[in-house]
Amino acid sequence: MMEITVKKVADWSLESFLSKGSFDSFDVEGGIETPQFHITSPADWLSLLKLAFQSIGVVYGDLGTSPLYTLPGIFPSGIKHRDDLLGAYSLIFYALTLITLIKYAFIVLSANDNGEGGTFALYSLICRHAKVSLIPTQQVEDNELSNYQLEAPNRRLSRALKVKSMIEKSHFAKMCLLLMTMLGTSMIIGDGILTPCISVLSSVQGIRVVKSSLTDTTVMWISAAILFVLFQFQRFGTQKVGYSFAPILTTWFMFIAGIGLYNFFKYDPSIIKAINPMYIVYYFKRSKKEAWLSLGGVILCLTGSEALFADLGHFSVRSIQMSTCLVVYPSVLLAYTGQVSYLREHMNDVSQSFYKSVPGTLFYPMFVLAVLASIIASQALISASYSIVQQSLALGCFPRVKVMHTSTKYKGQVYIPDINYLLMLACIGVTLGFKDTTKIGNAYGLAVVFVMTLTSALLVLLMVMLWKTHFSLIIIYVATIYLFELLILSSVLFKFLDGGYLPLAFSAFLMGVMYTWNYVYRKKYFYELENKVTVDKLEQIASDPSIKRIPGVGVFYSTLVHGISPIFTHYVENVPALHSVIVFTSIKYVPMSEIPIEERFLFQRILRNDLSIFQCVVRYGYKDARKGWDSFGEMLVERLKQFIREENEKENENEVQLIEDEFKNGGVTCLIGESEAVPLKGSSLTKRWIINYFYLFLRKVTRRQEEMDGIPYKRMLKVGMTYEL
Structure with a gap:
């Protein structure tokens, strides 16, 4: 018998849907692949151009201002040999071409998750095509969220299935994938801290070219003030910020390109020969260890490249490719x-190479532009930080924070006030602590290259398992781009004590926060799964005449997807009353970016018709906006009535009318099961410390569930229970 599998189709059409039967997975602990659902339409060129223009003001500030500090970072001790500049230029040319242009603008952007980018987008793609999630929330019905077609077996498919099977069977591999994703996410947030520091400091220091009397302290305080103002603008949203910044940054790109051409023809057009990669070989032969250490400066020309992918949710693939x-x-x-x-004729000016190379009459205009561009440079990674925090929050890997959607047109444009102020405090703290760009550059380089290598590792896994890329192409990618990144990583690690420790310290803290939250989240889920209420027990409770049925629709919130939380029995023991209609509701974030409204609610009747008890899973993608409680309640009731009619319209019409009456008379009341976590007796010291101290602290300083869902207090009843984990 020929073996077949399924493959995602890029464009959507009703005719291409596979015919599927009706499944019931509420009591099924297993799961299958969960594909994407994405409807594409022909791009309107005017809209595309507008979006590309807007992206210049948000995505590219960091990449665009890297000429301010890259060459001083490559030659911190000065230029030893004139031809070293040819080697450095060749390294910059191939770094920008291979990594920024080929890797990010074309390969990595293809790994987007329904238009969403970032480390968690890569992880969600892997989770959707293999059972690597550490929480068993997969459902058979999730397969109907996307469009698949049959694919005949071949050698690449066989290799993909072997890799998939290996990962699915290994808990260690699943944990490694999660930790890699958390590390990449933490490093990008670290970039969001370091980018504003180095960009603003580098530009402000330029004034010392003409006013050498200014001290480091003065430059430091000016930079800190600029950073404070920058973070106050974030509340206006990406769209307004983008349109405000795009004209400035477009002007900046025109000026640096024009000045570059002017200097090229005026001083030494012969450097064009450095496009020959042999000049890199000559450079390493001549300078040896110094050439290897200079790779830590070369990485600075790539700063902001990760923002092309991380900020993708704010824009689109084509708009990013066009502007790049x-x-x-x-x-x-x-x-x-x-x-x-x-510099070929002025080697001693390398420490201020950008400003020294600017023609005298343009110095002040370029200084003003540089300061403005450096402020904008900070925007790329700040916006990216909001996006990836939103993704990690939805996947249970980040404490609860308020996410504000700032655009009705682009769902990926978000603003997170809590993260904004934490980033601001960290940026100002680093600026005041380091005062100059040398150590910040070392820290920044390490953060940038760490994210790049982690992205490449996940990308190679996607190539094998999802894209089924030809093996020779994977080898070419690893032997060129990935090897180059690893070589740069080895160089920046050498500067660990000279500032390189900073991003690792940031990442260690953020990973601690993310892992702690996810660890307890998983433990609580498995506790509920192991102690869930049986159907017999539920029927016994619902049929008990001593338990009164009160008017209205009761929505009992729980994180449990497969079954009913034990908090329900705890509630009945203390409050012997149930609403006339009961809906056990779980909010589930599917590892994909968006879920269509018509596919969001998944219902099942639990007991016989006269008891009107249902279970509902409400599925969200990680960039879907959560609506207010009133609209959510109305939509849930409408979908429930639709579900009942589809069961048997004639026989169930009376029940539909009952639900309508109960909704009108009693409304919808939300019962939230709020569980406290304590470690089991005899637990290890580490486990007790994580649950009793770190997790408890995170719960106290983050937002409550009802704040996240916008549930009014008059419609809410909280039920508490302690779990021994």
Whole structure:
């Protein structure tokens, strides 16, 4: 018998849906692959151009201002040999071409999750195509959320299935994937802290070219003030910020490209020969260890490349590719070309190579533009931080914070006030603590290259398991781009004590927060799964004449997808009353970016018709906006009535009318099961410390569930219970 599997279709059509039967998975602990659902339409070119223009103001500030500090980072002790500049230029050219242009603009952007980017988007793709999630919330019905077609077996498919099977069977592999994702996420947030520091400090220091009397302390305080103002603008949202910043940054790119061309023709056009990669070989032969250490400076020309992917949810693939290829890549490359040409005749100016290479009449306009551009540079990773925190929050890997959707048109444009102020305090703290860009550059380089290598590792797994890429192409990617990144990583790790420890310290703290929250989240879920209420017990409770049925629809919230939480029995023991209609509701975040409204609610009748007890799973993608409680309640009741009619319209019409009456008379009341966690007696010291101290602290300082869901107090009843984990 020929073996077949399923494969995602890029574009959507009703005709291509596979015919599927009706499944019931509420008591099924297993699961299957959960594909994407994405409807694409022909891009409107005017809208695409607007979005590409807007992306310049948000995504590319960091990449665009890297010429301010890259060459001083490559040659911190000065230029030893004139031809070293050719080697450095060749490294910059191939770094920008291989990593920014080829890897990010074309390969990594193809790994988007329904238009969403970032480390968690890669992880969600893997989770959806393999059972690697550490919480068993998969449901058979989730397979109907997307469009699949049959695919005949071949050698690449066989390899993909072997890798998938290996990961699914290994708890260690699943944990490694989760930790890698958390580390990548933590590093990007670390970038969001370091980017504003180094960008603003580098630009403000330029004034010392003409006013050498300014001290480091003065520059430091000016930078801190600018950073404070920058973070106050974030509340206005990506769209307004993008349109405000895009004209400034577009002007910046035009100026650095024009000055680069001017310097190239004026000083040394012969540097174009450095496109030959042999000049890298000559550079390493001549300088040896110094050349290897300079790779830590080369990585600075790539700062902000990860933002192309992390900020994707705010824009679109084509808009990012268009702005990268037509504006950003050529402008930045010309800026480096002009600086290197200038330095071939003025090697002693390397510490201020950007400002020294600017023609005298343009110095002040460029200084003002540089300061403005550096402020904008901070925007790329700040916006990315909001996106990835939103993703990790939805997947149970981050404490509860308020997510505000700032655009009705683009769902991925979000603002998180709590994260904004934490980033602001951290940025100002780093600026005041380090005062100059040397150590910040070392820290920044480590953070950037760590994220890149982790992205490549997940990307290779996607190539094998999802894309089923030809093995020779995977080898080419690993032997060129991935190997180059690992070589740079080895260089920046050498500077660990000279500032490189900072992003690792940030990441260790953030990973501790994320892992602690996810660890207790998983423990509580498994506790509920093991102690869930049986159907017989539920029927016994519902049929008990001593338990009164009161008017209205009772929505009993629980994290448990398969079964009913033990908190329910705890509630009945203390409050012997149930609503006339009961809906056990679980909010489930499917590892995909969006769920269509018509597929969001999944119902099942639990007991016989006269008891009107149902279970509902409400499925959200990680970038779906949660509506207010009133609209949610109305939608839930409408979908419930639709479900009852589909069961048997004639026989169940009376029950539909009952639900309508109960909704009108008693409304919808939310019963929230709030569980406290304590460690079991005899638990290890580490487990007791995590649950009793770190997790408890996180719960106290983060938002409550009712705040996240917008549930009014008059419609809410909380039921508490202690879990021994």
